[in-house]
Amino acid sequence: MKFATWNVNSLRARADRVEDWLDATDADVLTIQETKCRDENFPWGAFEMAGYQVAHFGYSQWNGVAIASRVGLDDVQRGFNGQPAFGKNGVDAQVEARAISAVVGTKNTDVEPFRLYSLYVPNGRSLEDEHMGYKLDFLDQLHSHITSDLDANTRVALTGDWNVAPYDEDVWDMDFFLENGMTHVSEPERRAFRQFEESGLVDVVRPRHPGPETYTYWDYQRLSFPKNTGMRIDFILASQNLAAEVTDAWIDREERKGTGPSDHVPVVAQLG
């Protein structure tokens, strides 16, 4: 069973590429971030035609997360307990469409079912922006929620765009980031991310594809992809029992090429 995560930067703009990628990769499950649409303009048909069930959480042109699965999709949860709301200057604060989870693996596979999250962690925007506080709070609350019922029997994978580069080698030039006060690499952000690893969740890709210069995202600007000035910010973190079943994992760098790519590429794990 093969599952993947991908920030597609608008599903409507990327539907053809997503369908082509699912077909070529033969992925059983895909968690999607930045669908950038509401249910009424979600491209349901393309997934159904390809044999995938889909659960979506999106209510505006921003954010939006989904899970597509052909190995079962049960007990869908939109958001998570304790997820903080956000509104500019506290006005009209809402729980944004940044988290959805479901149990996958309930059919058409030998793998034992597990809960799979599709996460779009807020971008901090700048170190002083109120969105940075929101980002840190989001990660803290997510960590509390996940660890509240995490034990040796819990089968869970947290996947998505974490908007954090947890280690120095996860950006192309750490000195540049520090000198310019860039987000994604600050100590508070890294602490917020590392809580998950310290609680026993395992990055299943990094050991197989260590850095440096192993990235999942390249800005559209400044010829970032040809120059390989990228960041590793998309991760699959798995509970230890699930991580032990992973037989392969990789970053599909090829997907950044060609006409009309997302600025992120898929990250994939093979189970069994």
Added chain:
DNA sequence: ATGGTTGGCGCCCAA
């Protein structure tokens, strides 16, 4: 100058 953008959907914001 990190020269070089993309998407939504509005005539700017988010990333």
